[in-house]
Amino acid sequence: MARRLIAALASAAALAACESRDVQTDLKIVNVQTGWYDAGIVEGGMNKLVPSVSLELQNVSDREIARVQVNAVFRRVGEQESWGEHFIQAIDASGLAPGATTPPLVLRSSFGYTGVQPRREMLENREFVDARVEVFGKHGRRMWAKMGELQIERRLLTN
Numbered sequence: 289m290a291r292r293l294i295a296a297l298a299s300a301a302a303l304a305a306c307e308s309r310d311v312q313t314d315l316k317i318v319n320v321q322t323g324w325y326d327a328g329i330v331e332g333g334m335n336k337l338v339p340s341v342s343l344e345l346q347n348v349s350d351r352e353i354a355r356v357q358v359n360a361v362f363r364r365v366g367e368q369e370s371w372g373e374h375f376i377q378a379i380d381a382s383g384l385a386p387g388a389t390t391p392p393l394v395l396r397s398s399f400g401y402t403g404v405q406p407r408r409e410m411l412e413n414r415e416f417v418d419a420r421v422e423v424f425g426k427h428g429r430r431m432w433a434k435m436g437e438l439q440i441e442r443r444l445l446t447n
Contacts, residue, residue, distance in 0.1 A: 307428065308427055308428030308429045308430040309349075309353055309427040309428065309430070310427075310430065310433070311356060311425035311426065311427050311430075311433050311435060312425070312433045312434075312435060313348075313349070314347065314348065314349040314351075314353055314427075315345045315346065315347060315348065315349075315353070315356065315425060315435065316345070316346045316348045317343050317344075317345060317346075317423060317435055317436045318343070318344050318345070318346045318389060319342075319343060319344045319389070319392070320341065320342070320343045320438060321341070321342045321343075321445075322339075322340065322341045322342075322421070322438055322439065322440045322441045323340055323440065323441050323442075323443040323444065323445040324337040324338065324339060324340065324400070324401075324411060324440065324442070324443065324444055324445060325337065325338050325339075325340035325396055325400075325445045325446075326407055326444060326445065326446050327396075327400060330402055333404070334402040334403060334404055335402065335403055335404070335405070335406070335407050335410065336400055336401070336402045337400050337401050337402075337407060337410055337411070337444070338372070338396050338397050338398065338399065338400030339362050339371075339372075339396070339397050339400060339419040339421065339440040340394065340395070340396040340397075340440070340445055341360060341394075341395050341396075341421050341423075341438055341440070342392045342393065342394045342395075343392070343393055343395075343423070343438075344389045344390050344391070344392055344393065345358075345378055345379065345384070345389065345390045345393070345425075346387070346388070346389045346390075347384045347385065347386050347387060347388050347389075348387075349386060350386050351386060352383040352384065352385050352386065353379060353383060353384050353427065354379055354380065354381050354382065354383035354384070355377070355379065355380065355381055355427065355428070356377075356378045356379040356384075356425055356426070356427050357375065357376070357377055357378060357425065357426045357427075358375070358376050358378040358393065358395070358423060358424065358425050358426075358435075359373060359374070359375045359376075359423075359424045359425075359426075359432065360373060360374045360375075360395035360397075360421050360422070360423050360424075361373050361421065361422045361424065362374075362397040362399070362419055362420070362421050362440075363419065363420055363421075363422070364417045364418070364419050365417060365418045365419060365420055365439075366417070367417075371397055371399050371419065372396075372397030372398045372399040372400075373397070374395040374396055374397065374398075376393060376395065378390060378393055378425070395421070395423075397419075397421075401416065407444055408444055411442050411443070411444060416442075418439070418440060418442060419440040420437060420438065420439050420440060421437070421438050421440060422434060422436075422437045423435045423436045423437070423438070
């Protein structure tokens with residue numbers, strides 16, 4: 289009898305671990321900050337700015353969630369093609385308790401603007417095109433789900 293109970297509990301735990309969760313329902317994007325990250329000096333001594341977003345994920349469900357992946361897809365406003373992506377493991381195997389929030393997740397495009405002028409002037413250039421980021425999440429075998437779309441604020445970030 290005890291063996292059956294232990295086997296049943298082990299099976300239930302294994303099934304729960306394999307369950308794929310809906311990140312759009314179970315997680316909420318909070319504490320968002322966007323801007324243009326100063327990526328330093330690149331080839332030819334030019335300054336480089338890349339779109340950046342810092343966000344946290346809050347577990348709004350009543351159960352712990354683990355192993356969540358996030359992918360940020362950056363696009364210039366008015367364009368459909370990707371202008372860089374950033375993929376991370378947002379929540380690891382240790383999980384995120386109900387009501388808890390992840391540490392800040394910083395996602396940056398590898399593409400951006402380069403110029404010889406000072407970084408602040410780059411943001412004011414008449415050729416400057418703003419950017420946006422779409423944040424997608426995935427848990428288990430579920431398909432990628434759009435969790436949010438954010439406008440990149442036209443401000444300089446140094447960290």
